[in-house]
Amino acid sequence: MDKTTRDLIIKAQTGDTESFHKIVSIYDTRIMTLTLQIAQNKEDAEDIYQETFVKVYKNISKFRFESDIYTWIYRIAANTAYNYKRKHSKMTIVEPKEDSGHDFLDWVYDPQSNKDNREELIIAINQSLLTLSHQQRTVFILKHLQQLKIKDIANILDLSDGTVKKYLFRAMEKLRVSLKEYHYA
């Protein structure tokens, strides 16, 4: 951790909200990317983002510099995203509709948007991910898009290794079927 970040954390721990917002601006793009991947809709992603950083603000005085601050925030975000379903009814298993997924492209930045059939592919992935349960989607994204180990996922989400594996298998099997026509050769 560099000195600037360390200083910002110490100032935030003493109640300096501007330092806190600087910390937010350093890491929040990655956190919002994670919450968008898990939530697959704007409203829930924003709620999770807000809840995550409010928790970070309330608990930053407890941060003891034993890990990287991003790892700490990331764990809070992943846990918040996973538990969000328990508290809110908005995030449910959604049957894909013909036009669902189009909105998704309105509020994300896609660096490869000029590629042929790119939009169609993104929408198809979005629709497929929406067919997963919230737990399956969270675990799948943490494993395959965020490249976390099963043990770490279990630890962050407070689940057993076996439960994580069960969700992973179900998610992979569903995606195998739903993304069949988009498989790489």
Add this chain to the structure above:
Amino acid sequence: MPNNISEQQKKQAALYICNALSITSKRKLEQGLKTNSELRYYVDELKSSIETTKEISTLGPSEEFLQGSRNLLRGKIQILSGKETTSSILSTIFDKIKNEVISIAKTRQPVWAVATYVIIGLIAGRLLFLPIGDQPIDISGQEKVDMNKLIQSGVLSDLQIDQSTLSPSSIKLVSHTDNRFNVSGNVNDKNIRQILYYLLLNDDDIDNRYQAGKQIRRITPDGESRMVLISSILSETDQSVKLQSMETLSRYQSSPDLINACKRILLDDHNFEMRLESLNILEKNKSIDLIPLLEVVSKMDDNSKVRVKARELLIDLQKPVSIENNEVTQ
């Protein structure tokens, strides 16, 4: 295609891709892959679907979306830090005036509201002498009254406001149980004002508090009455009394205390009329500092009228910004 693979094999294949198999199971599955083309095909399909989903890993939030979220978060943090500051200030005040509070600890209002009242009295220098004993308690004509002793004498606990026989600008305060106490005068009289403030903040009887609030409405607004009314809107339990205090405050000039109290009402009060009234007050004191708060309220308030009003205010506050932007781009 892979219909002839058992569920167990499928699970093993998925875990194989996730690199989550034991060495023994991994070797066993790899042996199976050499001889079982369907299993091999199944593993390839799984790998391919994972690679396909990785396409979305390049997607990130748009700058506008992220900025909007940051603004909303800024509002929430501002509120959180404000609450922490408020409670810290209140605890400091509490420590400073602990002795005064102890003497009137049995009153109905929360300690901090009583504390506010006592502070007002102290600042105004009005905790002075009042004759007690068998002599009549008549404060008419007295320049200054010892409110603390008056409170301790208990005479204020059963006062009634009587306006029936007096002119509109006058007020009469009578005690049911202590006929030594009989006060009449103008509502702007310092002593009467002090008693009205006390009644509004401390009387057990809702009607008396309501009547006191009604009389305070006739007082020429000043910093002291503003503080009392703010104390009332933040601590009053009866909705009609509280709303009346809020409406009276809407006639007052702006002050940082009033703005902060309105912000708190807007976020904490369960009565939507109170929240609407606080928006009316904030509307008269528009400031870009309100934007984060209004963004929160316009999206999250339970009441649609409050949300609409907050949104209107927000749009109004953001107008000049967009005009400036247009000017720049042009």
